[in-house]
Amino acid sequence: MTEPLKIAMPKGRIFEEAVELLRRAGFSLPPEFDDSRKLIVDAPEADMRFILAKPMDVPTYVEHGVADIGVAGKDTMLEEERDVHEVLDLGISPCYMAVAGLPGFEKTDVNPKVASKYPNLAARYFKEQGEQVEIIKLNGSIELAPLVGLADRIVDIVSSGRTLKENGLVELETIVSITSRLIVNPVSYRLKDSRIDEIAARLAEVIEEDVR
Ligand SMILES: Nc1ncnc2c1ncn2[C@@H]1O[C@H](COP(=O)(O)OP(=O)(O)OP(=O)(O)O)[C@@H](O)[C@H]1O
Numbered sequence: 001m002t003e004p005l006k007i008a009m010p011k012g013r014i015f016e017e018a019v020e021l022l023r024r025a026g027f028s029l030p031p032e033f034d035d036s037r038k039l040i041v042d043a044p045e046a047d048m049r050f051i052l053a054k055p056m057d058v059p060t061y062v063e064h065g066v067a068d069i070g071v072a073g074k075d076t077m078l079e080e081e082r083d084v085h086e087v088l089d090l091g092i093s094p095c096y097m098a099v100a101g102l103p104g105f106e107k108t109d110v111n112p113k114v115a116s117k118y119p120n121l122a123a124r125y126f127k128e129q130g131e132q133v134e135i136i137k138l139n140g141s142i143e144l145a146p147l148v149g150l151a152d153r154i155v156d157i158v159s160s161g162r163t164l165k166e167n168g169l170v171e172l173e174t175i176v177s178i179t180s181r182l183i184v185n186p187v188s189y190r191l192k193d194s195r196i197d198e199i200a201a202r203l204a205e206v207i208e209e210d211v212r
């Protein structure tokens with residue numbers, strides 16, 4: 001008897017698209033997957049065990065090896081910088097990271113403040129730009145920060161652009177495009193390479209079908 005492959009899945013936005021992709025790749029996932037509060041879900045037919053984590057924590061579960069593989073937004077990889085391999089761009093949940101602010105924003109030298117849920121990514125970006133800023137970490141509703149004067153700019157995810165627009169903010173710079181990735185623990189990859197390669201290949205086939 002082999003041990004089931006452990007897969008860390010992000011709850012929330014990415015979840016449904018990732019499940020659909022796995023099902024289309026021919027993996028049989030139990031119906032309870034679609035409507036349950038369980039955090040560990042076994043899929044015996046696929047010989048898989050799913051660990052349902054907060055999206056930002058998926059790379060952590062995979063780095064520590066409690067999950068062999070995982071599905072993670074590129075944003076979480078850039079923020080967390082975990083020791084994991086990225087083996088496939090799944091192309092799902094596309095969005096991008098941008099700097100935004102109030103219209104007419106101009107850089108001043110006086111203590112610029114940037115609010116973000118991604119403090120490491122934001123700090124790295126401004127360092128690369130040669131601009132010294134203070135990063136203020138927030139956990140959500142980032143667009144509020146410039147409206148109430150907590151920060152003059154934000155670094156956040158943009159998808160439809162609706163949140164920026166409805167709050168009277170404008171995009172100032174695009175940082176990076178984002179999609180979800182299949183990530184792998186380096187030790188699991190050495191020990192279970194054929195199993196993991198097979199999953200990646202089957203997913204890649206489905207993704208290619210969509211491109212065609
Ligand atoms: N418009 C979007 N806003 C945020 N994340 C998005 C968007 N579109 C795609 N994504 C992807 O979805 C992931 C976040 O999913 P979700 O919003 O469910 O998690 P979260 O922000 O951690 O949730 P929570 O609001 O519970 O903190 C990101 O890592 C990103 O890769």
Ligand SMILES: O=P(O)(O)OC[C@H]1O[C@H](OP(=O)(O)OP(=O)(O)O)[C@H](O)[C@@H]1O
Binds near residue numbers: 140143157
């Ligand atoms: O361009 P849009 O389609 O409007 O999407 C972008 C918004 O969605 C996300 O927030 P989320 O809904 O996750 O809420 P949060 O601010 O509580 O994280 C993100 O942080 C932006 O605020």
